[in-house]
Every structure is written in structure tokens, then in C-alpha cells.
Amino acid sequence: MPSDLRKINAKECVGCRICELVCSLKHYGVINPQRSRIRVYRLEDRDKIETCRFCDNPRCVDACPTGAMHLDDGRAVHDREKCILCGACIEACPFAGSLRIFEEELLKCDLCGGDPECVKYCPTDALTLGALKEVKND
């Protein structure tokens, strides 16, 4: 089950892809949608958002053979050091495209440590802070 840590309302997405750009800039200091942990694909009459949903009982954690994908405060977190790029987490994830491998690295959203750039720069209500906001405000 996806959590409401960050709310994703795909119906509101207009497909500008600014989230991809700020994500890659934040994590790598360069702009490259392929490095982004959130992707947006224009389908015929809608846009599809692909990123980690921070499930309550994440299957990616169960599937990981090395403990690279592990639980931290009940949420899936990825440890790059332990990752062997086997792709088991990608197979197990029910949301296609949320986890990807690009240039020998598994890409998984980390919510920028609690202050996600994608939410900050989203021009519509497609990405908003859910439970994360409450946690932060406490």
C-alpha cells in the first residue's frame, strides 16, 4: 500500500517535468532526466508519474537479497554501498518505473531527506506534502 508521505495526484499533473530537472540537479549537480528519481511520461491524454510511493509494507525491502533496500522508520531506504544491482527490488515493486538502474546505480527517491525539491517546484497540486508535512511541522 502506498503511503501518503508525499501525495501524488496524477490528475493534476500537466507534464512540465520540472520535478525531473530539480531532482537531478539536487542529487547530482547536473540536469539529466535519466538521473531523476521521479519521471513523468506523457501518455495520449494524461501524464504518468513514476516514483517511489513509500509503501507501508514495501515489497522491495522483502525482495532485496543484501539488505541494501531496508526499513528505516517503517519506510524503504536504499544503501548504495550494499547494492549489487540485481534488480530484485525493481521486479518486486508494484509501481512500474518507480525504481530504475542508470549508469551502475539504483535510483530511488529519498524525499531529499525530508524537504523534497519536486514538491517545492511543482507548479500544480500533482505533488504535495502529505504526512511528511505533519512530521516536519512537529
Next chain:
Amino acid sequence: MTEQDKYFGYMGQILRVNLSTGEIKKEPLPRELMEDYIGGRGFGIKLLTDLLPDPNSVDPLGPENVLIFSTGPLNGTMSPSSGRYTVTTKSPLTGIFGDANSGGAFGAEIKFAGYDVIIVEGQAAELVYLNIRDDRVEILTASDLAGKGIMDTTDILVEKQGRDTKVACIGPAGENMVFCAAIANDKYHYLARCAVGAVMGSKKLKAIAINGTLDLKLAAPAEFLKKSGDCYRKITEDKTYDDFSYYGTAVITDIAAESGGLSTRNGQTGIFDHMDKYSSHAYREDFVTRSESCFSCIIHCSNYAVVEEKKYKCAGKGPEFETFVALGSRPDLPELGPVIYANYLCNDYGMDTISVGGIIGFLFECSEKGMIPEKYQWGDADAVIELVRKMAFREGIGDEMAKGMKYLAEKIGQGSMDFALQTKGMELPAYDPRTGKGFGLGLAVASRGGDHLRALPNFELLSYTPEEGIKWFGDPHTVDPFAWQGKADMVLWHEDFAAVVDSAEMCKYCMFATYAILPGDMADLIRYATGIEWDDKKIMKAGERILNLERLFNVACGLTPADDSLPKRFLEEGLPEGPAKGQIVELDKMLPRYYEVRGWQEDGRPTEEKLKELGIKV
């Protein structure tokens, strides 16, 4: 350190593909090009000038013509509305400089594949497409795509090359070298003007499929991100933002109707009887299912429209203001459904709706006046749809229409040129210049022929106060759309700034709908992206340089000052009714001042002094 590590904002590479020889070359992007011509449109005219040193001898549809796809330093970044790019060529429609500009995501993808510019030269022996994935560039057969529309071609190539692939392609109209053929990218975004699609067709290039995975580096990432955020705020706080983001350019239909200048029955009047069906509100309520944005755009002015009525059933990106007029009010169609359907057909065939609709409206008037044997009635939607199809496939009268309005008027004769709404051979856009005199001047002098986007002097339409007119352009009349005074200086500023915006490849709606983003902001964005020392004055000078180089190209093609004109209808025939009753375009009052401030001689050429000042060597 590789060659590309030295570039910020740019990828540092030009891709050259010769379809005659099959040769594929990659060349470093020259530093002078960046520092003098910014990118996009500026790169286009500079490279066109260098590649075609004797433009008058070039057959636009021959292998000697070139097709230049160019991006700017802001493409690919989060700078607001930076999803545009330019295609430059010698236009078969006008015989002079031609370019077209489009949004979507294709421009950004060129950058991510590692290129700033793609130059297509020569002519393939049979229909091909270009497949680009970063460094890998292939010329592949497109025989299975022959005759296919934009929608199928795009779907097939994305399916074949993967979902990250962006496609620019031509439809049947481009293959048939119709003189209003467009190049479509991302299905619904069109490089529509100047018949660039016919040039692509002449090269037997059906499509470019591109997919990039490379990093775009910025010179000052933190400052760039902050500046982009500041610009987002300026745009969203502007009074026009809410309407534009919800209704899109359909709001301009309302403005034009209110001013009495909604071009109706080929511009015979500015009063349109069916506004209840055409208002932005009616369009949105009756047909639009959602808003869509181009790459990195917070305005998201595009609309996805669905027509359920069986006869006109279609779904896709809906018409813009220009098309409501071209395929709607110009031929006087009472209902919007058929207009959306005709727009969809133009899209799938790959044609410029402004030119197609303009030619149909002209033909309807010729029929009304008994100048041609064919019988057409104002308001006949099925005739419009039939003519769209005939043009794309060059059937019957469509074969003549496919050669452009000017050709058609010359052939029909009988004084029809007086109401042929074209300039320099290109069909004029929607806004009736009798209700916006700055627009009139802009259309007359535009470097690519009858075009409103070279200047886009919206300043005169937006109800600014006379005090603001004095503050900005030194003349209170500049805020009065019906006044001609002060407009030359105002248009000149808009033209130079538009050249900057087109070269950086941002969308003009950020600055010419709101006047929130100014030359200094553009200089900041480009400086933070590239590390090149731009300021507001230097960047406006670059805009002026680009405009003058376009002028030089046109003069070399044989253009004279007599070509800086408008159809007689706009110069002598006052609007017959409504709030703009009696208005004409006083072009003769504005042109001399325009030439004077531009530094252009009586023969239309920039003076030696002006060229020296701009550092243009001839």
C-alpha cells in the same frame, strides 16, 4: 577533460548529417557563435548565412538547401517555459529566410543527446529517418512510414525506439511538399511556418527520433535555480496567469472580439456573430478535458480537446487562438466542433493552420466575388474540411492552393491580391492589425514574412496607462492600440527582445503577456547557465545583431523595401463596423521612422555604420 566538459548551458557540439552522401560529422560549437548569437534562432540565421553564401541561387527544395535544428542555452533547464527550439532554412513559400519555432519536449532532448544544433544537408535517395541516441547516429529506411500521418508516425517510432524517444516528423503534406507543410514534434507541437515541412520532405527525411542520456551542466547551478524560481513567481503573480493557465490562448479570441478585430469572412469585418460558441469559456466547458504543458513550463496553456459529435469525432491537442480564426472566423464557421476537427486533420497531415485557413478564407471570398468557377459559401464547414484534405494530398484545386496564397492571387488576378492576406508571400496571422497598429508595422517588416511573433507588441493591447507608455517607450500613444504614434520605437524594442527570447529558446508568453521577465532577467538566466558575461544592454545588442543578419539574408535574396508592406485591405479598407469602425493601418506614417531607428537605408539594407556597430562582417 573531454571537449564537452568545457561547456556550460550548451552541449558544445554540432551534428551534421548529409543525406546525399550519408556522411555524419560532429563539430565543436564555436565560441563566437555563443557569444554573438546566443543560440536557437540566432544560431539558425548565422549558420544559414555561412552555409548558403549565395542564397539567391539556392533552390529551397533542392539538395543545396539546409535544414537547421537549433537549441538555445536554456533548453533542457528548469528556466521557465524553456521547451522551445527553432528550425531554419530558405523558405520555399517566400523565397527568403524562413524559420519556425515549436514547444514540446523535443528541443530539450536534442541537448540531452549531446547536441546544440543538428544540420541536415543534401537529399536522400529514398525516404529515411534519423535515429539518434547520444553519440550513435543512424540514417535508417522509413519506407514503411511513407504516407503516414503525424500521429501514426510518432507512435510507431516511439514504439520502435523506446518510450524515452522524442520524435519530430512530417506528414503527407510534407512528403507532398505542400507550401504550408509543418514539422511536428511530440505529436502536437508544430514548427508550422515558412513551409519548413516541405523542405524536410524535399530531403526525403520523414523523421528524427532522438533519445539522450547525457548531463547538462550549468555554470552557476544554485544561482540559476534561484533565478528560475524568482521568474516562476513573477509569472504566476501576474494578472494574466490564471486565465492563460486555464483557458490558454483562447482568451485572445475574447480580447480580439471585444476590440472589434476578430478577423471574419477573410477580414471583411472584425465583428463575428458566433462568439457565444467561440469564447474561451465555451471552448473550455464544451470540449477541453485538461491542460497540458510543454517542457519546463508552469503556464501550461495547451488544451486537450475532445469532440464527441460523430461527424467530427476527434481527440487531441485542441486549436489555439490563431486556428480559431484561421479555420473558424475567417471562413465564418458557426460551430466549434468542425474547427477542432479541421485542426486535428491539419495536425495529422502536418500543415500550418494559419496558412491553410488563410488560403481557404481567401478562396471563399474569391468565390463570393465570382472570380473563380468553384462555389463556396461562408460558413460551410464541410467545404473547409474537404479543402484541408485536398491541400494535403494536392488534389484538384488543392494542388494550386498548396503553392500558397500569393501564387493563387497572382493566378486568379482580377484585383484579388488586394484582399489576399499575405506579406512577402506568407499568409498573415489572426490578429487584425487595423485594431493594433504596432502589430501592423510588425507584420509588415517581419523577417520571415507575414508573422506576428517577430515583434508581438502586446504592450499596446494590455490597457497600460499613458504614463506607463511614456515610462517604457517615451510616448503615451504606445498604450493605445488604434494610435500609430510612437509605435516604430516600441516595435523595434519588441523585435530585438523577441530575438533574444527566441535565441535563448524560452516562450514569449513569459515576457510579452506579462512584461514581468525583462532583458536583465534573460541576461541573468543565460549568464548563470553559460558563464558568459551577459547584461541587459549586451543581450539586446545581440537581438539587434540577429535581426539585422536576417535582414541581410533577405536583401541577398532580392527583397526590397516595397516588400515591407501589407495587403490593401488593411491599408485602405476601413473596418466597416463595431468599436474599430473606420480603422486602417497607417503604415506609411510608421515605416520611415522604423527605418530610421533601425539604421536601414532606403534600399532596405542596414547601413555600413550599423553593421560595424553590431560587428557583422559582410
